[in-house]
């Protein structure tokens with residue numbers, strides 16, 4: 001059996017929306033991931049500390065309440081500072097204030113350094129498959145480097 | 147009736163501290179604020195307008211709305227007043243202010259100015275101060291309420307009431323448990339005691355200020371007995387501090403029978419407990435919230451959910467309905483989308499106004515069941531508090547005998563799991579430590595078994611998940627495909 005895939009999960013900033021987080025926690029666990037769930041109202045520092053402590057391969061950021069643009073900026077830079085250069089960053093939810101064309105949202109968050117950006121309706125099974133692929137690819141790249 | 151009122155001395159001591167937590171606190175001068183409030187005409191006073199509607203049997207409509215900048219916020223509210231035909235207006239507060247992060251809110255204001263659009267999810271009233279609030283309330287013709295989700299709203303209350311707002315939403319439980327992670331229940335109850343005492347102080351000077359505990363809690367499959375008990379407790383705590391105009395709320399579940407029963411029972415049971423606690427002199431009204439959980443992204447479908455909510459609210463005899471918008475699933479609505487939500491609701495409300503709906507069948511059975519559930523939960527609270535509701539509430543959360551589903555607070559037990567039965571009524575699948583009697587739970591279990599048999603699957607957590615998504619996917623009950 002291969003090493004379990006560890007992911008850090010949480011809702012960023014001052015956001016209290018806990019329902020989606022509860023579901024994602026159960027879902028990823030059922031899918032075989034090792035989930036480190038930080039719940040709601042998570043600071044960038046808390047994600048990073050948890051990722052370092054558990055050796056996580058991805059951080060899954062949720063933002064529902066609209067302040068995503070302010071709260072999510074700078075996480076990639078902080079990860080790099082802390083030596084998590086190639087950690088996979090996913091972000092999903094209602095990321096900006098107001099009903100906005102998804103491609104604009106995706107562009108904005110990709111520029112911030114997120115590897116993948118998800119709308120609330122994106123099928124969870126497909127997303128889990130992408131995550132597995134991305135983690136495998138990262139493991140491969142790391143092996144090649146050594 | 148004991149004397150629970152926060153003493154003047156204690157109140158003033160806290161006030162001195164609170165007003166110093168942000169520079170705009172210095173703008174508050176209570177005596178001046180009382181004079182300012184006195185000059186506000188009756189038709190702009192929330193408590194008076196709502197009570198008049200109550201006596202006339204009319205259901206008023208109110209949207210949610212708030213943006214970062216004063217000018218844009220006024221433009222938005224004026225649009226909802228004229229084009230949207232709103233009877234009552236809100237000022238929804240942004241999420242940084244709700245957590246007393248005024249520096250972040252200031253940053254959000256700056257960034258919104260630069261981006262020429264609101265980057266905040268509400269109006270940062272503390273940052274805009276008494277002066278900013280007065281510019282807003284003076285620009286409108288109808289009463290305006292502060293709507294938020296703030297565990298410690300002491301400064302917000304001081305500034306906004308001095309700023310001409312005449313209603314203030316929230317309470318020590320309903321604005322903590324669904325909205326915060328690490329605020330002890332006793333702390334938020336104490337901070338809301340201050341808010342209620344402030345409202346009481348205005349009342350003593352002849353100014354009516356409406357208070358509205360937040361009924362829907364997490365908005366997600368909350369069994370009515372739980373939200374009702376929270377509303378009753380917050381009502382008692384408010385009355386103890388001198389609040390006179392009280393509006394209790396309930397979030398739509400989706401099954402018409404359950405919703406009508408719930409709102410009717412709320413009024414009856416609240417009056418019972420208020421009288422039991424020795425209160426006679428208050429004005430009780432009700433608010434019905436259109437569906438508070440996940441919405442369909444399709445706008446036509448969202449309008450259907452909005453219409454159904456209005457229908458249920460009017461049939462239940464609500465004094466006020468809080469309306470949603472066709473953008474709900476996606477983001478803070480534009481002013482146009484927000485106005486559409488109100489207009490859609492108004493059309494339905496007007497069609498139904500005055501119709502006498504006969505409810506027979508299981509009405510009485512469900513009514514009695516809900517009353518029984520509430521008394522189970524309340525009895526335990528009185529027992530744990532040796533007769534005192536406040537002490538009992540803190541103990542009940544600690545013991546989990548009162549528990550809110552899906553809430554983020556670490557001070558909430560978080561074990562209760564709700565689920566819909568075969569007709570879509572919200573029942574309890576796992577009670578955790580909720581103080582519900584075996585008899586009540588047997589009834590819930592039987593109803594859920596009915597559904598499980600119909601769907602040919604076992605009662606399980608998967609059903610809870612399916613129910614959470616159901617309305618957003620076009621149905622009331624999360625059936626298997």
Ligand code: B12
Nearest residue numbers: 016017018019020062066092094097098120440441477478
């Ligand atoms: C229920 C609800 C509430 C409840 C929350 C209770 C709680 N503690 O959870 C209450 C009533 C308390 C509430 C409060 C507020 N809310 Co609210 N709320 C909702 C609502 C109706 C449903 C959310 C929900 O539970 N959905 C069900 C779950 C299962 O879905 P989900 O949360 O979307 O999560 C799924 C996906 O997004 C995805 N996902 C999420 N994260 C991630 C991450 C990754 C990596 C991936 C791949 C996928 C993914 O997977 C999840 C599971 O399927 C939504 C609107 C809607 N969707 O219909 C608004 C909404 C999210 N709320 C909103 C706002 C603004 C607020 C408030 C700030 C108040 C306000 N100004 O209106 C406050 C929050 C204060 C704070 N500090 O956070 C806005 C956000 C606006 C925006 N982005 O422009 C929304 C969109 C409503 C709206 N249109 O205005 N809310």
